[in-house]
Amino acid sequence: MPEGDTIWLTARRLHEALAGRALTTADLRVPKLATVELAGRRVEEVVSRxxxxxxxxxxxxxxHSHLRMDGSWHVYSGGQRWQGGPQWQIRAVLGNDERTAVGYRLPVLDLLRTDEEEDTVGHLGPDLLGPDWDPAEALRRLLCDPGRTMGEALLDQRNLAGVGNVYKSELCFLRGVTPWTSVGEVPGLERVIVLAQRLLEANRSRVGHVTTGDTRPGRRNWVYGRAGRPCRRCGTRILGADQGEHADARITFWCPRCQSGPAPEPTRLTPTPNNRY
Structure with missing residues (x-):
């Protein structure tokens, strides 16, 4: 599932392509929206939450759209070939005289009243890249369940919105605790929150999530996707294991030497295929 910085960048690209112009094309290819007509209406703005x-x-x-695991939005200029997937995977086409935005494999696509957006996104915690960012509120929410594992708490968008599996693993490594450490036992929890915001802020305008400071392919992350490879700090083999209710989507990576705290038996001992980070 894309991290919050990826969604922020997607929103910015959609905003640059569509905002301030009337839609000449508005094709929503899901049954519940098949009769909706948005052509002729001006796009006011596109934002992420x-x-x-x-x-x-x-x-x-x-x-409103949510990409989950497989969805994506692509922006094309006039005459440019669409390359986000086969035609049957297209769920939305929004276009004006200059640009066209195409949504592929969108698992969530809804039309809401703008003044009722909170019914859909109001449960979210402070947005790490949003105008509502409030580190004190994020800390308060995390501490509401001090016995929960740090990895699961960071992924819970009700605590702070924007952290995904990459940043979950990387944040725990950078703070020296395993993702199975209880929230209440993490020293300097407020520093984890500050670091999370800094990392997403630093990466929001580029593709990829650089946590090491090295943008070269294969050097961008400390532990994420690197099971079986040596730790960049100490040389110990990085381990991986499933964590949380949706284990297949939430493989967690950690260094057993650099990170203290509880951990399960590793289930992932080889590098993630095609990992570039």
């Missing part, structure tokens, strides 16, 4: 995308359209309407 955690991992949600909100395209606000003239007339008090918001097209």
């Amino acid at each position: 955690g991992k949600h995308l909100l395209a606000r359209v003239e007339g008090g309407l918001t097209l």
Whole structure:
């Protein structure tokens, strides 16, 4: 699932392509929206809220999408070939005289009243890249369940919105605790929150999540996707194991020497295929 900085960048690209112009094309290819007509309406803005995308359209309407694991938005100029996937995977096409935004494999696509957006995203915690960012509130929410594991608490968008599996693993490594450490036992928890915001802020305008400071392929992350490879700090083999209710989507990586705290028996001992980080 994309991290919050990826969604922020997607929103910015959609905003640059669509905002301030009337839609000449608005093709929503999901049954519940098949009869909706948005063509002729001006796109006011496109913003992100955690991992949600909100395209606000003239007339008090918001097209809400969530990419989850496989969805994506691509922006094309006139005459440019669409390359996000086969035609049957397209769920939305929004275009004006200059640019066209195409949404592929969107598992969530809804039309909301703009003044009712909070019904959909109001449960989210402070957005790490949003105007509502409040580290004190994020800390308060995390501490509401001090016995929960740090990895699961960071992924819970009700605590702070924007952290995904990459940053979960990297943040725990950088703070020297395993992702199975209880929230209440993490020293300097407020520093984890500050670091999370700094990392997403630093990466929001580029593709990829650089946590090491080295942008070269294969050197961008400390532990994420690196099971079986030597730790960049100490040389110990990085381990991986499933964590949380949706284990397949939440493989966690850690260094057993650099990170203290509880950990399960490793289940991932080889590098993630095609890992570039």
